[in-house]
Amino acid sequence: MLHHIKGRGIPVVSLDECVARLDSNDHSPFVCLTFDDGYRDNYDVAYPVLRSHAAPAAIFLATGLLDRTSPMWWHPLERALAVGENFGLGASRHAIRSETDRRHVYAEWADRFRRLDPAGKVRLVEDLAEANPHFRRSDAFESALSWDMVDEMARSGLITFGAHTVSHPVMAHLSESDLIEEVGVSRDRCAARVGREPRYFAYPFGQPHETGPLAPRVVAQAGFSAAFTTQATTLRSGADRFRLPRIMLTQQTQNTAAIDAYLSGLTELIKTLGVRSHG
Numbered sequence: 001m002l003h004h005i006k007g008r009g010i011p012v013v014s015l016d017e018c019v020a021r022l023d024s025n026d027h028s029p030f031v032c033l034t035f036d037d038g039y040r041d042n043y044d045v046a047y048p049v050l051r052s053h054a055a056p057a058a059i060f061l062a063t064g065l066l067d068r069t070s071p072m073w074w075h076p077l078e079r080a081l082a083v084g085e086n087f088g089l090g091a092s093r094h095a096i097r098s099e100t101d102r103r104h105v106y107a108e109w110a111d112r113f114r115r116l117d118p119a120g121k122v123r124l125v126e127d128l129a130e131a132n133p134h135f136r137r138s139d140a141f142e143s144a145l146s147w148d149m150v151d152e153m154a155r156s157g158l159i160t161f162g163a164h165t166v167s168h169p170v171m172a173h174l175s176e177s178d179l180i181e182e183v184g185v186s187r188d189r190c191a192a193r194v195g196r197e198p199r200y201f202a203y204p205f206g207q208p209h210e211t212g213p214l215a216p217r218v219v220a221q222a223g224f225s226a227a228f229t230t231q232a233t234t235l236r237s238g239a240d241r242f243r244l245p246r247i248m249l250t251q252q253t254q255n256t257a258a259i260d261a262y263l264s265g266l267t268e269l270i271k272t273l274g275v276r277s278h279g
Contacts, residue, residue: 037062169204232245
């Protein structure tokens, strides 16, 4: 992908330059790469590729994942449901006979996890690991970066680190005081370990109903310069700095045709025409 983008003469820019371009009259295309959560494969897989291309990127850290105090519950859940024939606890155990079953069971347990506080998530991970042989506790706690890896990438000058809360909650479910704590503690933990206060924030999950109305204000008051959602549109000058969109490259869109479509503006035009045709 980076070969293709650079071959077209399109710059891959840092987050600082990305935000600066939104304030300028330069409407030429560019790419800014971001990664959420703080997965170990950001270091093992992505970082060597980025370094070989001298391509900057940003990683938004959910600090509790790196401190091993908050579980990446979705990781063992996805793996267990991919290989298991049944899953659950007690009366909540379900047979998995089809892809529809798998999606239904994932949605049910994901909703349970998202509504728990950090301690409750840890307890549920322990209970599920004991009752389901394919649900591995290590997947929940050892799939994240270490702080030593963060230190190395920060020293390279290629990687910008932003905050992504402490425990990766659905922010719309939190009280204002809990929002302030999640945002402030993650900011301070990043600053202490990286050596500089993070300027940028990304909302966990990141859709409007998951971010909620209070989170952008709390993030702005915490001193961040901009914050990113997962609303899948391209960046435009004049966008709300605390509701900036990002396009996620899924397995289906990790190809040059999809990249070219996004860079051409075609996807935005199609969405606009679709809205008008239903208006």
